[in-house]
Amino acid sequence: MEKMITIPRYIVVDEDRNAIYEILSKLNLKNPLVVVGKSTKKYAPDFEYIYYSDINLEDSDIKNITKGYDSVIGVGGGRSIDIGKYIAYQTGIPFISMPTTASNDGIASPVVSLRQPSILVDPPIAVVVDLNIIRKSPKRLLSAGFGDMVSNITAVLDWKLAHREIGEGYSESSAIFSKTIAEELMDYVLRDIHLSHYPEKLVKALIGSGITISIAGSTRPASGSEHLFSHALDYLKKKYELDVDSLHGEQCGVGTIISSYLHYKEDNLSYEDMENIRLSLKRVGAPTTGKKLGFEEEILIEALTIAHAIRKRYTILRKGISKERAEEILKECEVI
Ligand SMILES: NC(=O)C1=CN([C@@H]2O[C@H](COP(=O)(O)OP(=O)(O)OC[C@H]3O[C@@H](n4cnc5c(N)ncnc54)[C@H](O)[C@@H]3O)[C@@H](O)[C@H]2O)C=CC1
Numbered sequence: 001m002e003k004m005i006t007i008p009r010y011i012v013v014d015e016d017r018n019a020i021y022e023i024l025s026k027l028n029l030k031n032p033l034v035v036v037g038k039s040t041k042k043y044a045p046d047f048e049y050i051y052y053s054d055i056n057l058e059d060s061d062i063k064n065i066t067k068g069y070d071s072v073i074g075v076g077g078g079r080s081i082d083i084g085k086y087i088a089y090q091t092g093i094p095f096i097s098m099p100t101t102a103s104n105d106g107i108a109s110p111v112v113s114l115r116q117p118s119i120l121v122d123p124p125i126a127v128v129v130d131l132n133i134i135r136k137s138p139k140r141l142l143s144a145g146f147g148d149m150v151s152n153i154t155a156v157l158d159w160k161l162a163h164r165e166i167g168e169g170y171s172e173s174s175a176i177f178s179k180t181i182a183e184e185l186m187d188y189v190l191r192d193i194h195l196s197h198y199p200e201k202l203v204k205a206l207i208g209s210g211i212t213i214s215i216a217g218s219t220r221p222a223s224g225s226e227h228l229f230s231h232a233l234d235y236l237k238k239k240y241e242l243d244v245d246s247l248h249g250e251q252c253g254v255g256t257i258i259s260s261y262l263h264y265k266e267d268n269l270s271y272e273d274m275e276n277i278r279l280s281l282k283r284v285g286a287p288t289t290g291k292k293l294g295f296e297e298e299i300l301i302e303a304l305t306i307a308h309a310i311r312k313r314y315t316i317l318r319k320g321i322s323k324e325r326a327e328e329i330l331k332e333c334e335v336i
């Protein structure tokens with residue numbers, strides 16, 4: 001059943017991490033394996049655990065790790081959740097997502113994005129968020145989450161463009177849902193002086209973003225050219241063994257500045273909307289330049305020239321951009 005939409009059965013966004021025990025009981029799960037990060041171990045519920053860094057994803061027999069467990073719980077940032085989701089999927093047991101921060105939209109999505117292209121898997125059967133943990137999480141991670149969220153605006157523009165120019169399948173309901181939650185969060189960030197409800201609004205928007213992916217059956221509503229740019233940076237980090245610790249959401253935020261500029265130039269986006277993207281990223285303290293991400297100009301230029309070829313996904317980058325034009329674009333949108 002290729003067209004089946006699957007979404008989480010329970011989503012709890014509250015101030016009590018003990019909700020996990022009630023959810024497990026509702027699901028009749030008794031023996032979960034918890035996947036944690038070194039700094040998120042302290043938030044893990046009281047079950048056996050494994051550090052995500054101790055899991056070898058190349059292992060051909062990944063099912064050995066989950067042998068004897070009836071479910072997996074991922075507790076932490078994007079990697080704990082992605083790796084937990086992946087090993088649960090490989091074993092065919094349910095996965096529960098317990099984010100300790102809001103750095104990207106993998107929290108509730110049916111996606112594992114450990115390498116490119118990302119793969120579609122079962123979404124978490126439940127998502128349990130303790131807002132007290134999220135609020136205390138590093139500010140940098142919460143800023144990155146905004147970058148991954150604002151990406152939806154350009155991702156949807158790219159998806160529409162692909163529909164128009166090459167007839168790619170497109171879901172208006174999923175696109176509108178995705179764009180609206182991103183814009184609402186952006187409006188809040190630009191409007192509220194204290195940003196006191198920011199963590200809660202961000203985590204809910206990221207959960208919504210994951211659901212738009214389930215509806216679309218593809219990451220299209222949440223990943224366009226801005227994500228291709230981020231994936232290209234990840235590729236170059238590995239290729240040249242760069243010592244840069246920029247986060248997925250931070251890179252996507254800067255990618256969104258570039259992509260929104262390209263869409264503005266083609267009249268797909270107003271000047272005001274383009275500027276609001278940059279302003280709101282600044283407002284939450286997310287990087288808005290390549291230098292703040294930690295990359296040399298040459299790397300940023302190379303990333304923009306190879307981004308279109310990272311995966312088969314038609315975007316405003318179309319068949320690619322020359323090195324000279326990439327440099328001009330990055331200068332024009334003040335990323336370099
Ligand atoms: N499935 C999907 O749709 C997506 C998945 N991803 C995955 O997410 C990864 C990136 O995730 P990020 O969260 O940006 O990086 P990360 O998972 O590497 O986390 C960054 C650091 O923050 C720590 N951390 C998390 N919560 C904390 C807390 N409350 N207090 C202190 N430290 C805390 C983590 O343990 C880690 O050391 C990507 O590598 C990819 O695997 C990214 C985008 C989408």
Ligand SMILES: O=C(CO)COP(=O)(O)O
Pocket residue numbers: 104105106111113117118148219222223227228
């Ligand atoms: O990061 C993602 C959505 O925010 C996943 O998208 P990708 O398909 O580009 O890996």
Ligand SMILES: [Zn+2]
Pocket residue numbers: 104105148222223227248252
């Ligand atoms: Zn993303």
